Amino acid sequence: xxxxxxxxxxxxxxxxxxxxxxxxxxxxxxxxxxxxxxxxxxxxxxxxxxxxxxxxxxxxxxxxxxxxxxxxxxxxxxxxxxxxxxxxxxxxxxxxxxxxxxxxxxxxxxxxxxxxxxxxxxxxxxxxxxxxxxxxxxxxxxxxxxxxxxxxxxxxxxxxxxxxxxxxxxxxxxxxxxxxxxxxxxxxxxxxxxxxxxxxxxxxxxxxxxxxxxxxxxxxxxxxxxxxxxxxxxxxxxxxxxxxxxxxxxxxxxxxxxxxxxxxxxxxxxxxxxxxxxxxxxxxxxxxxxxxxxxxxxxxxxxxxxxxxxxxxxxxxxxxxxxxxxxxxxxxxxxxxxxxxxxxxxxxxxxxxxxxxxxxxxxxxxxxxxxxxxx
Numbered sequence: 001x002x003x004x005x006x007x008x009x010x011x012x013x014x015x016x017x018x019x020x021x022x023x024x025x026x027x028x029x030x031x032x033x034x035x036x037x038x039x040x041x042x043x044x045x046x047x048x049x050x051x052x053x054x055x056x057x058x059x060x061x062x063x064x065x066x067x068x069x070x071x072x073x074x075x076x077x078x079x080x081x082x083x084x085x086x087x088x089x090x091x092x093x094x095x096x097x098x099x100x101x102x103x104x105x106x107x108x109x110x111x112x113x114x115x116x117x118x119x120x121x122x123x124x125x126x127x128x129x130x131x132x133x134x135x136x137x138x139x140x141x142x143x144x145x146x147x148x149x150x151x152x153x154x155x156x157x158x159x160x161x162x163x164x165x166x167x168x169x170x171x172x173x174x175x176x177x178x179x180x181x182x183x184x185x186x187x188x189x190x191x192x193x194x195x196x197x198x199x200x201x202x203x204x205x206x207x208x209x210x211x212x213x214x215x216x217x218x219x220x221x222x223x224x225x226x227x228x229x230x231x232x233x234x235x236x237x238x239x240x241x242x243x244x245x246x247x248x249x250x251x252x253x254x255x256x257x258x259x260x261x262x263x264x265x266x267x268x269x270x271x272x273x274x275x276x277x278x279x280x281x282x283x284x285x286x287x288x289x290x291x292x293x294x295x296x297x298x299x300x301x302x303x304x305x306x307x308x309x310x311x312x313x314x315x316x317x318x319x320x321x322x323x324x325x326x327x328x329x330x331x332x333x334x335x336x337x338x339x340x341x342x343x344x345x346x347x348x349x350x351x352x353x354x355x356x357x358x359x360x361x362x363x364x365x366x367x368x369x370x371x372x373x374x375x
Contacts, residue, residue: 006156008239008259011286015262018052018291026051029058032348042316046294046336047343053267053292054175059343065333066113066174067103067326068165068257069096071132072120072250074185075143076228081221083212084184087122087140092182093132096325103180103325110330113174116182117165119158120249135161141248144189145227148245155244155252162256170264177261178296178333180271180326183250187301188221190277192228192246194303196236197280198310202226207273207301212322239281247281254278255285262289269296269336270313271329273304280307294336297321297328 026048031037038044050059071093077086084091095101096116099108107114118125118133122140125133137158141149150158169177187209195205202225208218228246235241243252255278261268262282270276270293282289295313298304299321308315316332 046339071182073122077185158252159256162253163260166260178329196232205303296332
């Protein structure tokens with residue numbers, strides 16, 4: 001991306017697909033272990049994907065995973081469409097920073113570095129550490145049902161912030177990122193984006209959100225998404241304008257992060273409907289970009305299923321989680337790490353040894369982690 005010029009069309013040329021021949025080489029190497037075909041199930045598929053995105057056979061272990069959470073409040077929450085009060089996303093952020101949220105607990109347990117990026121929290125900046133707020137674009141966002149969530153300049157600033165964070169993580173050595181959000185009203189924006197890009201009605205993509213809402217709140221949310229769709233559909237061919245119209249600063253930054261991560265060849269695990277909505281927008285910008293992503297989970301949100309189907313991404317797990325903040329993505333990370341370790345350590349001669357897998361020593365002396373245990 002040239003300095004001083006934000007042209008999303010350039011991503012089409014900048015993003016390349018992972019090398020298919022590496023995926024095939026990993027498949028051939030796996031066959032030479034002597035284990036039964038498909039004996040490792042989804043782990044085999046993940047190992048082949050890792051070989052392609054890492055450009056390496058055998059696969060390297062995942063050693064520097066990161067959890068990156070973009071935070072923001074949405075003006076549409078004023079309509080009581082969320083289980084949390086409007087403007088209260090800062091509470092979610094504090095819970096993460098204090099190490100008390102489910103995502104923060106798992107990140108600490110799994111040894112995953114954690115970063116929170118405030119894009120549009122509705123609180124004074126001095127309430128949070130400077131490294132959290134330094135990319136903030138504004139306080140909250142416009143009500144997507146009646147007004148743009150961002151100005152054109154704010155949308156570009158938020159998109160560039162997401163790109164900058166992706167570059168910072170890649171430069172720091174991250175070899176895989178779990179991507180999530182901390183928002184109030186974010187699922188309403190996500191449903192609107194997905195409904196517009198999938199050509200569906202509001203009732204088809206409107207769920208009850210991570211905080212859970214009753215029937216009356218769901219009806220209000222449906223109405224907000226319906227009105228947002230009326231505003232979004234005329235501009236859906238211009239992805240940055242679409243994000244400015246109904247996305248808000250956090251979703252705009254998430255989209256920039258996803259695209260720049262693909263440019264930098266950094267694989268990403270998506271966590272939940274908000275990140276999936278941004279991925280769907282990013283796919284419209286660069287059709288090769290989804291090859292660099294995994295869907296960490298399904299969560300019962302109807303819009304999530306629509307988005308993942310459109311991108312041909314199959315979620316790694318269905319835990320029944322209603323919380324976000326990277327929780328499901330971190331559980332999926334355990335599976336990816338296990339797949340990487342197996343693809344790295346399983347010797348090709350295992351099927352020829354009378355001792356089987358137990359009689360073979362790996363080139364590397366690291367032990368295989370349980371996918372649900374700590375590293």
